[in-house]
Amino acid sequence: MKITRVEVERFRIPARTPAFAWRAGLPGSEPELEGGLLRIGTDDGVDGIAHTRRGVILEDLVNRRLRDELVGEDPFRREWLWHRVWELDRIEEFPVYVLGLVDIALHDLAGKALGVPVHELLGAFRTEIPAYASTVTFSSTEEYLDVADQCLELGYPAIKLHAWGDARRDAALATALRAHVGDDVDLMYDGSAGFDLPDAVYLGRALAGAGYRWYEEPMREFSVTAYRWLAERVEVPLLVAETSDGAHMNTADFIRSGCAEYVRTSTGFKGGFTGGLRIAHTADSFRLRAEVHGGGLPNIHLCMAIPNTTYYESLVMENPVPKDPIVDAHGLVHAPTEPGVGASTGFV
Ligand SMILES: [Mg+2]
Structure with a gap:
C-alpha cells in the first residue's frame, strides 16, 4: 500500500x-x-x-x-x-x-x-476507564462547590480544579473543596503554569494538607531544575511535562530529575500515539504513571492502551454542568469499537 x-x-x-x-x-x-x-x-x-x-x-x-x-x-x-x-x-x-x-x-x-479500533492495534489494556471532571475557572468558591456537587451527581468519581491562579485564594478554594466533598473523592489541581517557585511552594503545601492526588503544571515547563526544587519543598505528588516539547526524550529528563510521580502523555502534544506510548512506557519503567492530557477520541484510545494511567480528562466548561455524552452515569468512558480512531466527523 x-x-x-x-x-x-x-x-x-x-x-x-x-x-x-x-x-x-x-x-x-x-x-x-x-x-x-x-x-x-x-x-x-x-x-x-x-x-x-x-x-x-x-x-x-x-x-x-x-x-x-x-x-x-x-x-x-x-x-x-x-x-x-x-x-x-x-x-x-x-x-x-x-x-x-x-x-x-x-x-x-x-x-x-x-x-480494528486503534486501542487494539496498540495492544489493548482495558475496556473502560473512570473520567474526572476537569473544571474551567468559575467566579467564586460557592460556585465551585455547586459545580462539584453537580459533577458528583453526574457520576464523576474525581474532580480537578483549574482555578484563579492566585496562590492564596486557590489554596483556600482547594481546602474548602476538600472539606465540602469529604475524603473519598479524588481531587487534583492544575495551575496552567500560573506561578513562580515561591507561590508554587505555598500552594503545593496547601494541596498536600488537603490530600490532593496530584499538583499539575504549576510553573512553565522550561526549567526541569525549578520542578526539582519544587518537589524537594512540597509533599503533594507533581504531574509534569504537559506542554514541553520533545515527547519521551523530554519527559525522560523530568523523570531523571526526580520531580515526577505523574507525567503527562497525550496524542495532542506528544507526537500522536507513537509519542504517547513512548512516554507511557518510559514512565512505566520507573513505576510512574502517565496521565492522558485532554479529551477526544484519540486520547480515549490511548487511555485504553496503556497500563499506568488513572483517568480520562472530561472538561466541565459551564455551569449548569452538562452531561458529557462520552461519560456514563457511573463516571466511566468505554473503549471505542469502530475501526481506526472512529472519528468520521470533526472531533477536536
Ligand atoms: Mg493541564
Missing part, C-alpha cells in the same frame, strides 16, 4: 459560549476558528484522518513540508514516518499540536485497513 494523497479540509469551529478561562489572564475560549482535517489517502482506497483546531497552520505545513514527505511512502511504516516528522521539526519547529497529526491519521488508516 502506498500513500497517494495528503489533503487538508478546513471546517468551521464556532466560538464557544459562554467564554471561559483556564485561570485569570489565560483565556480558554476562542473566537470562531477554522479547524483542519488531515486526510491521508492510499492507492488501496483506505484513508486515515486527524483533526486540529488550527486548520490554517496545518494547511500551510502540509503544503510546504508534509505532503512531499508522505506521498509514495508505505503508510504502515509509522515509526519511520514519525522519525521523518521529527527530522522536519528540526528545520520547521512545528507547534507541538502538529507533531502528532500525521501519526494519528496513520493509526486511523491502519486500524481501518485491519478492521
